[in-house]
Amino acid sequence: DHDEKFYILNSATIIQYIKKHSSLASKLGSPESDWKVQEVGDGNLNFVYIVEGTAASFVLKQAVPYVRCVGESWPMTPDRAYFEAITLKKHGALCPQHVPEIYHFDRTMSAIVMQYLEPPHIILRKGFIKGIYYPCLAEHMSEYMARTLFFTSLLAISTTTHRSAVAEFCGNVQLCRLTEQVIFTEPYMESSNNRWTSPQLDEDVRALRDDEILKVEVAGLKAKFCENSQALIHGDLHTGSVMVTLSSTKVIDPEFAFYGPIGFDVGAFLGNLLLAYFSQDGHADEHNDRQEYKKWLLATIEETWNKFSCKFLALWTSNWDLSAGDAFHPDVYRSSTVRIAAQEYFMKGIFADSLGFAAAKMIRRIVGIAHVEDLESIKNPDLRAKCERKALHAAKKLMKARMSVLSINQALELINSEL
Ligand code: ADP
Ligand code: SR1
Ligand code: MG
Ligand code: MG
Ligand code: MG
Missing domain, CATH: 3.30.200.20 (Phosphorylase Kinase; domain 1)
Structure with a gap:
């Protein structure tokens, strides 16, 4: 050059x-x-x-x-x-x-x-702060995640191709280690990098660091992040990595990409939708109480997961007999009953991972080094802390219940319950 x-x-x-x-x-x-x-x-x-x-x-x-x-x-x-x-x-x-x-x-x-993603493209996070509805968002993001994650997984490629791609992306070690540090480690200990709305959240932060059940879950998620080379994930799929208009959705900024757990991408996106949701009360004013918008955000979370899982499974079903992927040999999985059972088992794992990673990403944005504009732009610290506390509480419940929650609806009910 x-x-x-x-x-x-x-x-x-x-x-x-x-x-x-x-x-x-x-x-x-x-x-x-x-x-x-x-x-x-x-x-x-x-x-x-x-x-x-x-x-x-x-x-x-x-x-x-x-x-x-x-x-x-x-x-x-x-x-x-x-x-x-x-x-x-x-x-x-x-x-x-x-x-x-x-x-x-x-x-x-x-x-x-x-x-150049020209105006009216804006960063999705900013659209959420403004209260803009994006009718195609779930359709588009589910399509992006299903296609990128399915076709780079062992459901679609050989272990020969996969191993050499994994080896190449091991070179992105510094970025992976950054994630390990700021998402899975520092939020759960004392670190000069951490910050939170203080003194309002001081007690909540103390409780987080004393929560032994939560720390065991976080250890499991961190291990999965480090060990599970499931697909070529974006690695930083928050709502600041998506640019949108009412009809266009573009994903930017995959510098944290590596072969990692599928649920890390799905969870990043869903967790950031939840952060948008919990921040809405801080953006309500006399013209707009944001109640309808909050419902739309929850509906979008539900639609994104449901469409992602349908599309991912449809890609799997239609690619099974091509024998391109080494994970499930078509001769071993001949009958449709065993195929369906294998698919259900696989998606259950992706779902539990997605909920866990969503929760980890919410927690780190409230108590860790890198915060989000959804919450930071709420200028009144008492109001901000109120939103943050609800989000933190919801994330803790989600992380602990992730293995037993059976549907996205049930997950959303759980995070909105008072208990
Ligand atoms: P970083 O890795 O530092 O987070 P990003 O890739 O997220 O950088 O880009 C930072 C900002 O630059 C985005 O929030 C967006 O406003 C703008 N930007 C990035 N890529 C484009 C693009 N292709 N078209 C228009 N704006 C972009
Ligand atoms: C120092 S932490 C910076 C954060 O910004 C990036 O976009 C990633 O989310 C990273 O965790
Ligand atoms: Mg970015
Ligand atoms: Mg970046
Ligand atoms: Mg995040």
Whole structure:
């Protein structure tokens, strides 16, 4: 490639960079003096630039050698951009409707150039804060998760293909370890990284750290995250990783991708829908009490799980006789009764995992290092703490009951019950 060494780009040097890459330059169109660059990154890790030309626009995302929201004191390999790029390509091939197109990747520079998701696309989390209804969201997200997760699992590929892909994604170790630290470890101990609405939640945080039953569940989930190479998961599928309009849904930012448990993606998404739900009382005002919106969020959680599980099973059923996946040999699972039994057993496991990971992701967003705008934007700390306490309480119940809950309806009843 053109650049022999990594350097951190800025709005000025990006123009030079694009000029050196003629395919990018011609995509933008001349004259170069009309190109506009704007840094729009609002995530925790990276820099994102919108580059507007006369003929087209694109987004350039660069990973820097540290965690952006912390600073240079927390080094982090910029090679995370490589795992993001290859996952965008893989997931994009499996589900092109819901993944931005990638135009260019430069591993030396840790730079990805991709489709600009133009306005009215906004980050889903921001849409939830505004109270916007997204009628296609469950349909689209279930499609994205079913296709990306099914086709990268041993239900669809051989153990030969799977092992070599697992080996490649073991290279994303620094990002996996970050997740282990901030989701499964720090929230349950004293750490200077943690923060919460204090003093309002001090007692709740103490109770969390003293909850031995919960800690045993968290250990099980952490082990699963570290040990279960089930599918190529996105790895950071919260509602800040989804951009939407009323009719379009695009999943961005898979830099945490690796072969991990399917329930980690499903749970990330559902857990963040629950955070949106529990934050709504903090966004109610005299014009909108948000009660109808809360019902819609719960209905969307239910619809997302139900559609995900139907679509995943439909892919499995229609692919079984192709013998591509090594997990269930068609000659062993000839009869439809044994197939159905195997599928029920498998989906029960994915469901319990999804509930557990959803709960873990809710807890860490309330007491850990990285919080969510749904709750942070509630300015009154008493009101915020009230929402956070309900979410925390619901997450604890969900994590403990995840093995015995039989349906998504039952899970939603449980989290809304007073007990
Ligand atoms: P990080 O890894 O730092 O979280 P993201 O990939 O989530 O970075 O991007 C940060 C922000 O940049 C997003 O919240 C979104 O506002 C914007 N963004 C990222 N990718 C695109 C895109 N393809 N089109 C439009 N905006 C984007
Ligand atoms: C330092 S923790 C930063 C968080 O932001 C990323 O998007 C991941 O969710 C990570 O856990
Ligand atoms: Mg992001
Ligand atoms: Mg990211
Ligand atoms: Mg999360």
